[in-house]
Amino acid sequence: MKALTWQGTDKVSVETVDDPTIQEPTDAIIEVTSSGVCGSDLHLMSVLAPYMNEGDIMGHEPMGRVVEAGS
Numbered sequence: 174m175k176a177l178t179w180q181g182t183d184k185v186s187v188e189t190v191d192d193p194t195i196q197e198p199t200d201a202i203i204e205v206t207s208s209g210v211c212g213s214d215l216h217l218m219s220v221l222a223p224y225m226n227e228g229d230i231m232g233h234e235p236m237g238r239v240v241e242a243g244s
Contacts, residue, residue, distance in 0.1 A: 176230045177210060182219050185231060198244045203237040210234075 178188045193202050210232050217225055 177232050178227075179217065179225045179229045179231055180227055185218065188228070190228075190230060195241060195243045200243040201239050202241040203235065204240050205235040205237040207237075208232050208235040 174190060174192055175187055176190045177185055178190070180186050195202065211234055214231050214233070217231060
């Protein structure tokens with residue numbers, strides 16, 4: 174799948190990453206139909222960059238349809 178990834182302080186890129194998998198009974202996987210990066214993501218780009226590793230996926234406001242759910 175494609176994802177917005179952190180690549181370094183003030184640097185992001187869209188990369189191909191592994192498809193998600195169910196890891197916990199409470200997990201759900203959605204097919205994202207739209208998403209956005211909001212102001213709280215901007216803090217991760219430089220202010221909190223020491224907590225980020227190259228390749229970390231950003232964004233947390235997706236909308237879509239559930240395609241798989243844990244038990």
